[in-house]
Amino acid sequence: MRMEMRVETGVYGLDELLDSGFRPNTVNVVLGSTGTGKTIFSLQFLLKGLERGEKGIFISFDMDVKDVVDVASAIGWEEVEDYVDSGMLVINKFYAENVSYINNDLLTFIVSESGETTRIAIDSFTPLISSLSYEMRNDVNWFFSKLREAGTAVITLEEPLNGDMSEPSVVIPLFLGDSVIQLKNIGYGEAFNRTLRVIKHRGSWHAEGVFPYRILEGLGMIVEGGEFVESMREPVDLNQTLEKAGIKREKIDKDMLKKLQRVAESRTARAEEIIVNILKKYA
Ligand SMILES: Nc1ncnc2c1ncn2[C@@H]1O[C@H](COP(=O)(O)OP(=O)(O)OP(=O)(O)O)[C@@H](O)[C@H]1O
Numbered sequence: 001m002r003m004e005m006r007v008e009t010g011v012y013g014l015d016e017l018l019d020s021g022f023r024p025n026t027v028n029v030v031l032g033s034t035g036t037g038k039t040i041f042s043l044q045f046l047l048k049g050l051e052r053g054e055k056g057i058f059i060s061f062d063m064d065v066k067d068v069v070d071v072a073s074a075i076g077w078e079e080v081e082d083y084v085d086s087g088m089l090v091i092n093k094f095y096a097e098n099v100s101y102i103n104n105d106l107l108t109f110i111v112s113e114s115g116e117t118t119r120i121a122i123d124s125f126t127p128l129i130s131s132l133s134y135e136m137r138n139d140v141n142w143f144f145s146k147l148r149e150a151g152t153a154v155i156t157l158e159e160p161l162n163g164d165m166s167e168p169s170v171v172i173p174l175f176l177g178d179s180v181i182q183l184k185n186i187g188y189g190e191a192f193n194r195t196l197r198v199i200k201h202r203g204s205w206h207a208e209g210v211f212p213y214r215i216l217e218g219l220g221m222i223v224e225g226g227e228f229v230e231s232m233r234e235p236v237d238l239n240q241t242l243e244k245a246g247i248k249r250e251k252i253d254k255d256m257l258k259k260l261q262r263v264a265e266s267r268t269a270r271a272e273e274i275i276v277n278i279l280k281k282y283a
């Protein structure tokens with residue numbers, strides 16, 4: 001069974017889709033076109049940590065402190081300014097043209113500001129890597145490893161308006177990120193106007209499919225539909241499952257038994273059915 005602590009995202013309804021949240025000390029990519037809510041996501045993620053006494057670092061290449069505080073106030077999070085005043089939240093605007101990965105002020109800043117438990121948001125990461133080539137994959141990998149050491153990070157990525165996702169500046173962070181969440185705004189209106197999808201979550205279960213979300217004053221981003229996910233349940237008892245199916249434990253080889261024990265403990269939906277089917281077919 002999973003014993004690892006999780007970092008709650010702060011986005012209502014999202015933790016359910018990630019098996020309780022982000023894994024600690026990871027880089028989590030939020031991919032979305034303009035206006036999908038990347039900045040609100042970043043702020044909501046930091047605010048969740050601030051509310052429980054964790055430090056927050058907000059890095060932008062477009063917005064300075066005042067701009068960020070304004071966005072936060074508009075959605076009803078006036079306390080963001082108080083967190084800035086108290087030093088719990090640091091917001092810094094960098095100039096992308098002055099920043100390179102290696103030996104840069106940005107990383108020095110993040111590392112020096114990070115405390116014991118720190119949430120970092122880089123909104124957005126795109127200006128930093130817009131001129132990226134595939135050869136720079138190692139640099140980004142190195143940068144991500146430093147971010148993981150400093151805390152749990154959300155970096156937002158701008159999805160190109162022309163839909164071309166094959167550019168290295170999109171592909172590389174998507175591959176190197178520990179999780180990828182895609183936000184979409186189809187513009188059709190109604191329930192599925194805005195949708196969220198978890199593309200990957202390394203080392204963890206995640207929900208499949210698309211989920212509608214809304215952005216509301218006060219609460220920020222709310223993801224709906226988690227209650228329909230066939231997800232985590234109680235672990236099942238392997239011996240009972242075998243007994244019920246009339247399968248003798250002694251007849252199953254040791255390696256297979258070990259794998260099935262893991263399935264039984266993993267709280268996977270339909271675990272019993274899967275175990276019995278595998279045994280019928282392969283054992
Ligand atoms: N106070 C608010 N009340 C309701 N909805 C809001 C509010 N503030 C923002 N929104 C919604 O959130 C959307 C933008 O969110 P956000 O700024 O986080 O997007 P973004 O992905 O960061 O966009 P950009 O490409 O401009 O950086 C707005 O278009 C609006 O629909």
Ligand SMILES: [Mg+2]
Nearest residue numbers: 038039040123
């Ligand atoms: Mg934004």
